[in-house]
Amino acid sequence: MAAASGADYEGDVDRLYQLPLSEFTSARDELVKRLRAEGERERAQEIKTLRKPTAAVWLVNQIARERPLDVQRLLKAGESLTKSQAKAAAGSPQTFPEARRDEQRALEQLAKAAREIADRAGIGSPALGKAIETLRAASLTAEGRELLKRGRLTEELEPPGLEALTGLKGRGRQRAPAKTKPPRSDKRAEERRAIKQARDRVDRLRAEERELATAARAAAREAERAEAEAMAARRRAADAQERARAMTDQREAAEAKLDA
Numbered sequence: 001m002a003a004a005s006g007a008d009y010e011g012d013v014d015r016l017y018q019l020p021l022s023e024f025t026s027a028r029d030e031l032v033k034r035l036r037a038e039g040e041r042e043r044a045q046e047i048k049t050l051r052k053p054t055a056a057v058w059l060v061n062q063i064a065r066e067r068p069l070d071v072q073r074l075l076k077a078g079e080s081l082t083k084s085q086a087k088a089a090a091g092s093p094q095t096f097p098e099a100r101r102d103e104q105r106a107l108e109q110l111a112k113a114a115r116e117i118a119d120r121a122g123i124g125s126p127a128l129g130k131a132i133e134t135l136r137a138a139s140l141t142a143e144g145r146e147l148l149k150r151g152r153l154t155e156e157l158e159p160p161g162l163e164a165l166t167g168l169k170g171r172g173r174q175r176a177p178a179k180t181k182p183p184r185s186d187k188r189a190e191e192r193r194a195i196k197q198a199r200d201r202v203d204r205l206r207a208e209e210r211e212l213a214t215a216a217r218a219a220a221r222e223a224e225r226a227e228a229e230a231m232a233a234r235r236r237a238a239d240a241q242e243r244a245r246a247m248t249d250q251r252e253a254a255e256a257k258l259d260a
Contacts, residue, residue: 013047013050014150016050017061017152018065018151021121028047028052031047053153054155055127057153057154059114059117059118059123060138060148061151061152063113063114063117064149064151070106071110071149072149074103074107074110076102077099077103077105077106078139078145080102080103081139081140084098103139106139107132107136111132114131129193133156133157133158133159136159137159138153140159144157
């Protein structure tokens with residue numbers, strides 16, 4: 001059997017990352033079986049090693065597919081910010097503030113999109129916060145930008161340090177190894193973000209509740225008006241029928257006199 005083309009293989013992988021998160025594992029396993037049946041054992045093994053994305057990574061990949069223009073703005077802003085940081089480290093910080101503002105505006109726009117997709121998929125605030133952090137981190141490296149543009153991220157990312165962005169090597173004392181656990185202040189900041197996002201959701205739900213309550217009251221008033229009009233119409237119909245019966249009695253009486 002003819003070997004599958006590279007384009008077919010990439011398309012299969014792309015389709016995996018487009019699926020709802022709950023369908024990833026079963027679809028991956030089905031693809032592995034199909035490739036093995038077609039004699040593509042090496043590619044089947046490559047697909048088999050693909051891990052199911054975390055909720056945050058899945059969210060980032062969906063954003064890349066649903067909001068490509070907004071993602072493109074972030075990619076440009078991230079690249080500009082990286083260059084500005086390098087210039088600032090070399091003693092020319094003039095472009096850094098504007099580049100930072102551009103990146104922040106792009107992130108804020110994508111954060112709104114992320115909240116919409118997260119609400120739709122039932123994804124909670126912690127994963128949403130990690131998704132936004134991954135978006136920012138991906139925009140700051142060439143490899144991250146390429147993966148984000150394709151919607152093919154496989155793991156959560158953290159923004160690189162200043163030395164990585166500027167290409168500078170550390171001087172003097174060696175930097176301490178990165179801690180595996182975030183500092184307590186970062187945890188508190190994440191908790192505050194999660195609380196704020198939860199409060200924002202409550203505010204949105206309250207606003208929707210008020211709108212629905214207003215609509216319900218208006219519908220009730222309209223129903224009451226319609227019922228009142230219907231009752232009036234029924235009364236008019238009953239009066240008309242009564243008058244018709246009276247006229248019938250009068251006619252019959254008149255006809256009886258004629259016959260006498």
